[in-house]
Amino acid sequence: MNIYVLVKRTFDTEEKLVISGGKIQDDGAEFIINPYDEYAIEEAITVRDEHGGEVTVITIGGEEAEKQLRTALAMGADKAVLINTEDDLEEMDEFTTSYILAEYLKDKDADLILAGNVAIDGGSGQVGPRVADLLGINYVTTITSLKIDGTTATIVRDIEGDAEELETSLPLLVTAQQGLNEPRYPSLPGIMKAKKKPLEELELDDLDIEEDDVEAKTETIEIYLPPKKEAGRVLEGDISAQVSELVGLLRNEAKVI
């Protein structure tokens, strides 16, 4: 089976954000594989181990994203592709990202493409379905279980807490939801092997993409931190007095009840 995983390099969840010059400062910050993409990589490896084939991980980003690709290779992916847009593009949006990924994938005859359901930094959740639409293949989002039998896929997906069971066929793009699996940690031999696995680096030219083709459709005009919250009030006195004070505050001061 010919399997592809879309992987995004993101800020570590624990990182504090600093904004200067209208941009999020990322010098010195820790970066990780988007957590949902880890589920996608794990699932891809499991499907390959069961059905045979090859897992290729792809990312669009700068040179630094090589580190996350090597991690995916150490987990067990076979090949990696870095589409480096650093020199070509200043502005990107979800349209841009999806278009580039689809241009790369269009002649690859993928049976299965996996992505995260959302990136924890950009947070749009658009890239998976957009790529599938551009490729003309079906997609299923926020999946928590995947079984493949021949070209039939039996899937459970999370819909706002409920579990929807469905059947569809390959070729298919799915996006991973928490609960799909437990991503493995790269083993030491895995890390050693990853160093020798193929990592291809491409630029827009290699994909015959002109900058005009991928001009962003939306424009970010400002990035800012939420106003600092005033430290709240910890109530005092005996518990029953605190409880009745709280009820009073919620009704009369905060007016939420």
Add this chain to the structure above:
Amino acid sequence: MSKKVLVLGETREGALRNVTFEAIAAAKKISGGGEVVGVLIGDSVADFGAELVNYGADRVITVEHPHLKSYTSDGYGQAFMAVIEQESPEGIVFGHTAVGKDLSPKIASKLQSGLISDVTNIEGEGDDAVFVRPIYSGKAFEKVKSKEGLSFITVRPNNIPPLAKEERSGDVSSLSVDITNLRTIIKDVVRKSAEGVDLSEAKVIVAGGRGVKSTEGFEPLQELANLLGGAVGASRGACDADYCDYSLQIGQTGKVVTPDLYIAAGISGAIQHLAGMSNSKVIVAINKDPEANIFKVADYGIVGDLFEVIPMLTEEFKKVM
């Protein structure tokens, strides 16, 4: 310039969802005095048309077909594209719901359009509209504009106030669309979320963490939530410990919620939990550790045992409600 804006209406348990009314209010702003057209898709939805009008839609288009009973991206995609073809809108608003998140990128892709997802506020109107959305799991915000053509957004539930409901008149017409070639067959939906109030739209959430200690430990929280017409949520700590289903998890890898009142009981306040609830209007923390991080984001805090405090709180509310 005034615009024509389409709004996708959504129902849950046989009633229109609040987020639909919020989406109509958002569409009004984008339209800048133009026209707001509600769109209802399903096997039997025409009856909801009048209510969309009462919440501010100028008119409503329904697409009904037996194949549209359950949501599939293919079925709804064909239905919505047919409406777009007929109406040539300049704006589109969906709720940032399971359906909205799944369908909006497909439609945006077909239209080669931008899409601004998970909008929590709109500044300005018409062509000047600027959309505010959280990024980095709510740790920052960005203001985004559509560069050209269509303004297409999804709105996060519970953020944009709906218009007042009034008796109003507007046309409800149907569009017949041939729905073919569905690639997905829905077999079953297993209900795991609680009956009644949906977490993402709840006005009150009572959430429990590892401090709740067991499945039974959630009972007093459920009782308080029921009394306040709210829903129960949880931290990942509680879900990982199997005290409750993952469908209740709030946070960076769970649901993002913005209720009027969020009561966190036995939750330490890890940064990944805060990512899902810190934009709630009022936060109450109940924790026996005075140093717990949750107190840093709470408006009101009680240092104490949740098994003592929660039942007392329920009793106290009963007295005054």
